[in-house]
Amino acid sequence: MAKNKRSPKPGGEKVNKSAAIRAELEKNPSAKPSQVVKALAEKGIQVSPTFVSVVKSKDGKRAGSTKRGPRAKGKRRRAPGRNGTPMHLHEADRNYVSWLKGIKASLESQLAAVGRRLTAFARSER
Numbered sequence: 001m002a003k004n005k006r007s008p009k010p011g012g013e014k015v016n017k018s019a020a021i022r023a024e025l026e027k028n029p030s031a032k033p034s035q036v037v038k039a040l041a042e043k044g045i046q047v048s049p050t051f052v053s054v055v056k057s058k059d060g061k062r063a064g065s066t067k068r069g070p071r072a073k074g075k076r077r078r079a080p081g082r083n084g085t086p087m088h089l090h091e092a093d094r095n096y097v098s099w100l101k102g103i104k105a106s107l108e109s110q111l112a113a114v115g116r117r118l119t120a121f122a123r124s125e126r
Contacts (some may be wrong), residue, residue: 020045021055 020043024036031039033049034054040047 015045016035017045017047017051021047021052022059024055025059 015041020040021036024039025031028035028039031054036052037047037049
């Protein structure tokens with residue numbers, strides 16, 4: 001990646017263009033990029049209006065701007081459904097519940113059969 005060239009001051013000293021732009025924006029915060037370019041050109045610093053816009057926008061973000069940032073992870077938007085849950089999950093829940101009811105009925109019938117056998121066995125022992 002190419003290194004940015006800095007405009008030398010008339011004395012041969014290098015200048016930080018971003019700092020010069022920030023200083024100019026402090027003097028006149030409502031200045032448009034083209035106005036900042038003209039003001040810096042008078043001082044012997046050559047910058048483009050695009051670069052001024054970039055520095056201006058980066059400073060706004062750094063200073064705690066009111067713009068909304070990215071959404072926090074884990075908070076997903078869901079399709080509308082019962083209680084905000086996607087409809088396909090309700091169908092899956094219903095299938096799971098009916099499956100559990102079948103298992104419960106099977107276990108109850110097996111338990112009843114075991115109970116009947118124990119009762120029959122206890123009667124035969126007497």
